[in-house]
Amino acid sequence: MTDEMQEFDPFEGMSDDELDAMADDAAQAEDARPAGEPGFRSGFVALVGRPNAGKSTLMNACMGTKVAITSPVAQTTRRRMLGVVRREGVQIVFVDTPGLHKPQDSLGSELNKSALAEFKDVDVLCFLVDVSKPIGRGDAWVAERVAKASAKRILVLTKADLASSEMVNEQLEAARALCDFDDEIVVSAARGFNVEGFISLVSSYLPDGPQWFPDGVSTDASDEMIVAEFVREALLLRTREEVPHSIGVLCDSMERRRGTLVIHATIYVEREGQKGIIIGKRGEMIKHVGIDARRNLEAIFGCKVFLELDVRVKSHWREDVREIRRLGYAADE
Numbered sequence: 450m451t452d453e454m455q456e457f458d459p460f461e462g463m464s465d466d467e468l469d470a471m472a473d474d475a476a477q478a479e480d481a482r483p484a485g486e487p488g489f490r491s492g493f494v495a496l497v498g499r500p501n502a503g504k505s506t507l508m509n510a511c512m513g514t515k516v517a518i519t520s521p522v523a524q525t526t527r528r529r530m531l532g533v534v535r536r537e538g539v540q541i542v543f544v545d546t547p548g549l550h551k552p553q554d555s556l557g558s559e560l561n562k563s564a565l566a567e568f569k570d571v572d573v574l575c576f577l578v579d580v581s582k583p584i585g586r587g588d589a590w591v592a593e594r595v596a597k598a599s600a601k602r603i604l605v606l607t608k609a610d611l612a613s614s615e616m617v618n619e620q621l622e623a624a625r626a627l628c629d630f631d632d633e634i635v636v637s638a639a640r641g642f643n644v645e646g647f648i649s650l651v652s653s654y655l656p657d658g659p660q661w662f663p664d665g666v667s668t669d670a671s672d673e674m675i676v677a678e679f680v681r682e683a684l685l686l687r688t689r690e691e692v693p694h695s696i697g698v699l700c701d702s703m704e705r706r707r708g709t710l711v712i713h714a715t716i717y718v719e720r721e722g723q724k725g726i727i728i729g730k731r732g733e734m735i736k737h738v739g740i741d742a743r744r745n746l747e748a749i750f751g752c753k754v755f756l757e758l759d760v761r762v763k764s765h766w767r768e769d770v771r772e773i774r775r776l777g778y779a780a781d782e
């Protein structure tokens with residue numbers, strides 16, 4: 450670099466006020482969303498709430514297809530996942546987030562970080578509350594963060610099929626006290642009740658904008674990520690107590706051979722005993738996990754799948770951020 454270049458100051462002669470104004474302009478330009486077709490609306494809509502509130506089930510119901518895995522096990526969702534829904538003149542990009550909870554380990558902290566990161570980047574925040582569970586301190590903690598976000602806020606009471614209309618009204622009242630919401634809706638994703646109403650409500654809060662994803666793209670998840678998640682779902686549905694929480698899955702390879710998708714995935718657990726449970730007597734458990742996962746993967750990929758599974762022990766991986774990152778469960782930096 451020459452002396453002449455080192456001494457060159459592009460801001461020379463500008464006052465502090467002018468420099469501040471320039472910085473503001475630059476920030477605004479960065480915030481500005483690309484223009485879409487006239488009258489087209491779009492935006493990002495995060496589904497947030499406590500574990501098990503029904504976030505993934507609602508996203509799948511809106512999409513009319515299963516992209517996110519679901520189970521009765523708390524903290525099923527370990528990665529933020531996008532689900533794209535298209536309606537006349539509008540594109541909604543749903544963001545399914547991990548359930549917010551009191552973390553017990555590094556994995557839990559990463560999951561919370563990953564969910565909270567969405568609070569500042571979306572157009573609409575949907576706070577999901579399970580109608581069948583008493584509202585507790587955990588909901589209040591989430592609501593406090595929802596209240597501070599600049600996005601539009603919608604209260605979504607889920608699992609309406611599990612409650613009488615009296616219970617729904619009581620829960621609505623309790624949830625309204627948590628935060629000042631722009632709107633509210635009661636749904637049952639399992640029964641399809643008000644799912645279309647929810648899509649319309651969310652759409653009404655979206656700004657003018659571009660089509661963020663081309664037609665035909667329904668998620669940002671890679672094929673490998675989908676494989677790992679569906680193997681994990683099959684395991685969650687067949688294991689109990691601490692075992693489901695100790696499971697991590699990585700898709701090692703995927704290859705198309707004469708119309709068949711040949712997949713190898715590794716299941717990680719924390720202890721030898723857990724490995725034994727997952728393999729099961731004479732390999733029965735792992736065989737059934739493989740069958741369940743394969744059925745779902747064949748439906749998703751639309752072809753025959755050959756799925757090979759290994760089980761390995763990785764002690765205390767849930768406390769090791771490097772391992773958490775390797776498995777894809779860490780919050781983005």
Ligand SMILES: Nc1nc2c(ncn2[C@@H]2O[C@H](COP(=O)(O)OP(=O)(O)OP(=O)(O)O)[C@@H](O)[C@H]2O)c(=O)[nH]1
Pocket residue numbers: 499500501502503504505506507518519520521522523524525526527546547548549607608609610611636637638639640
């Ligand atoms: N009866 C009923 N059950 C539901 C409904 N929605 C979700 N569930 C069930 O509730 C459980 C949790 O649902 P998920 O969609 O996995 O919940 P989540 O909020 O994504 O959970 P995390 O991943 O832990 O954050 C599953 O067993 C679902 O089948 C509903 O509308 N009615």
